[in-house]
Amino acid sequence: MKICPFCTKKITDYYLETNNFAVIYNISPILPGHSLIIPKKHQESLFELTHDELAEFMELGRTAAELLCKVFETNGFNWAIQEREVAGQSVAHLHMHIVPRKIGDMINPGDWYQRLEKIESGDIDTYERFRLSKEMLDNLTEKMKKAAIKFGYRYE
Numbered sequence: 560m561k562i563c564p565f566c567t568k569k570i571t572d573y574y575l576e577t578n579n580f581a582v583i584y585n586i587s588p589i590l591p592g593h594s595l596i597i598p599k600k601h602q603e604s605l606f607e608l609t610h611d612e613l614a615e616f617m618e619l620g621r622t623a624a625e626l627l628c629k630v631f632e633t634n635g636f637n638w639a640i641q642e643r644e645v646a647g648q649s650v651a652h653l654h655m656h657i658v659p660r661k662i663g664d665m666i667n668p669g670d671w672y673q674r675l676e677k678i679e680s681g682d683i684d685t686y687e688r689f690r691l692s693k694e695m696l697d698n699l700t701e702k703m704k705k706a707a708i709k710f711g712y713r714y715e
């Protein structure tokens with residue numbers, strides 16, 4: 560059986576969380592800050608969420624977007640869900656991408672989606688190039704945790 564990379568995430572990998580959802584830093588960021596909102600338990604589809612869970616998921620997404628905008632000093636971001644393989648979903652565990660955007664971060668601002676597709680489709684070359692080491696990923700997660708505390712989104 561294929562191991563789900565999101566089910567193996569630990570609580571220390573979460574930089575923000577609610578009861579049922581968590582925010583993690585993407586191991587293959589297309590731009591700095593690229594994060595994912597995931598259900599803590601294995602759920603594949605947006606349609607599996609109850610009304611309350613959907614609200615919790617979207618609220619956490621917005622909170623993460625707000626925090627990322629503060630950290631990366633911007634007011635722009637992209638967010639995306641790829642539902643099922645036909646739409647480019649590579650990991651069969653629901654995840655919403657959030658990418659903070661800055662002026663000039665890409666020649667054409669709309670190119671972010673193509674980059675996302677390349678990474679999601681497992682294009683070996685691209686995927687390898689953009690994949691963070693465990694140490695880098697842990698460091699970025701720590702930075703986001705500290706920022707979350709600083710801006711009042713996390714208490715500890």
Ligand SMILES: [Zn+2]
Binds near residue numbers: 563564602
């Ligand atoms: Zn999973």
